[in-house]
Amino acid sequence: MAKRYAAVAITVNGIRLALKLGERLADTEVFYYAKYSENVQDNAGIGRAFAEPVKALLPKLFRQYEGLILFFSLGAAVRLIAPLLEDKRTDPAVIVIDERGEHVVSMLSGHLGGANRLTRQVAQLLDSHPVITTASDVQGTFAVDLLGSEFGWRAESFAAMKTVSAALVNGEAVAFLQESGERGWLPPGAVLPEHVRLCGSMAELQEAPFSAAVVITDRQLPEPEAAALGERTVVYHPRSLVLGLGCNRGTPLEELEAVVQGTLAELGLSLLSVRNAATAAVKGDEAGLLALCAKYGWELALFSPEELNMVALEQPSEIVFKATGAYGVCEPAALLSSGARDLVLKKKKSGNATIAIARVSFAETEGNKNE
Known part of the structure; x- marks a missing residue:
């Protein structure tokens, strides 16, 4: 059975770092380029040497693992991963680490795929600097497309996810109504932006001035309510x-x-x-x-x-x-x-x-x- 993460290294220093991470990050399998592995010790026996071009290896790993940890340049990673992209809801997390281990970069599927979380975890294990560029993380607030994921909340549709996310990070008025489900959805350390208004009822939400809305409910919203909220609304259904x-x-x-x-x-x-x-x-x-x-x-x-x-x-x-x-x-x-x-x-x-x-x-x- 495949492990959750695949770490891939193609240089001597990269291989050493990948093996070091493999010993510290549970459920990680290390793939290293055989040509440069002669002087590297795999004491834990967690590595697998490969001789084929990395361009041929990555498509296999991309479909098989929950996350890829690449020990080579960001530019090379972009060129190699780009042809493999399908959907942000199904693509694995991809993070990139320079061969000196100074920076850990969240490259792909930061929210839904968990790359941001994995970046922080790996950076801590390697004593590196995490590099995360998604706006909600930089601003220290919540991510609309990741809301309630730890509780198993399910979005009714992803159609409005991008526009509502944009409204949140760009400071537009966002109305938020929670009728059911877990209350502790705000990530640790995050703050609720001033432009997000928490509403106590659907009536209050409909009366509030907003450009986008988020509704957490176990109801199937009737057509009049859905129409009144408009297209820039994300509805999450908690498992309640x-x-x-x-x-x-x-x-x-x-x-x-x-x-x-x-x-x-x-x-x-x-x-x-x-x-x-x-x-x-x-x-x-x-x-x-x-x-x-x-x-x-x-x-x-x-x-x-x-x-x-x-x-x-x-x-x-x-x-x-x-x-x-x-x-x-x-x-x-x-x-x-x-x-x-x-x-x-x-x-x-x-x-x-x-x-x-x-x-x-x-x-x-x-x-x-x-x-």
């Missing part, structure tokens, strides 16, 4: 919803999926904001449930009858108790998994399935609260 699911034995994926999609649509909630599903432990082998979770990348939280019965229910069911040992499944499972006290949706029965929805209870994040 838990689906409590119950079903008869053998309920197929298609029926469960239709229930989930239809219910979320009725409530105006986004499928992108579903964090996980939850059910009774006895349903842990239910093929339809497992297929549904696999399709959307959701974890399936399982609870014993004893755990489910700890949650007080308005309408305990003797029928459910006989089948599962618990007086309810979807409601207590949703509450237990989310940590919430109340349900967004109480039990709804549809065909062979039941569904309840809870919103995750996020504790106040230590440190900044973005307030």
Whole structure:
């Protein structure tokens, strides 16, 4: 299995530095030019010699690794990497280090690919100077295209990402509304610019003067709201919803999926904001449930009858108790998994399935609260 990073060196000093980094940066594989490696000691056995031109090697590494660490000139790196570029959302991080190890330069995929983070990490390990040129990092604020990435937030669309990012770094009025999700999204050490206005409600946002907007919500914005916000708006969906699911034995994926999609649509909630599903432990082998979770990348939280019965229910069911040992499944499972006290949706029965929805209870994040 490939490691996360590939360090590539083509000079004697570069090879020494690459091997030094490989010993200090976990999950790094070092590739060095065989022609200049005779007098270099690979004591840790982490290096792989190559004889082919580096121009032939890089395309393979570009597709295989999460990040490339290149120990040669920035100009050479630009010429070699340029033909390989595809999309900022999928291209790996690329950083460049001079052969004396004085500067570590974030070259490609600084935000989404993590090159800026990797640059700082490598610079610390080599006692070098990090060189980062992305505007949000230089200004010490947040990056719109990286917002909430550590929490798994998902952008509804990337269409407006560039224009909203430009508004932020150019000092234009930006309105910011957070309806759900984790509160500690501001990076450590970063500050909220004065031209960013934190709004307490959608009504306040719509009344505020702004040239661009950022909205964090688990709702699917209705057309009138979306139209009022305009095209220069980025909508992020935090993973803040838990689906409590119950079903008869053998309920197929298609029926469960239709229930989930239809219910979320009725409530105006986004499928992108579903964090996980939850059910009774006895349903842990239910093929339809497992297929549904696999399709959307959701974890399936399982609870014993004893755990489910700890949650007080308005309408305990003797029928459910006989089948599962618990007086309810979807409601207590949703509450237990989310940590919430109340349900967004109480039990709804549809065909062979039941569904309840809870919103995750996020504790106040230590440190900044973005307030």
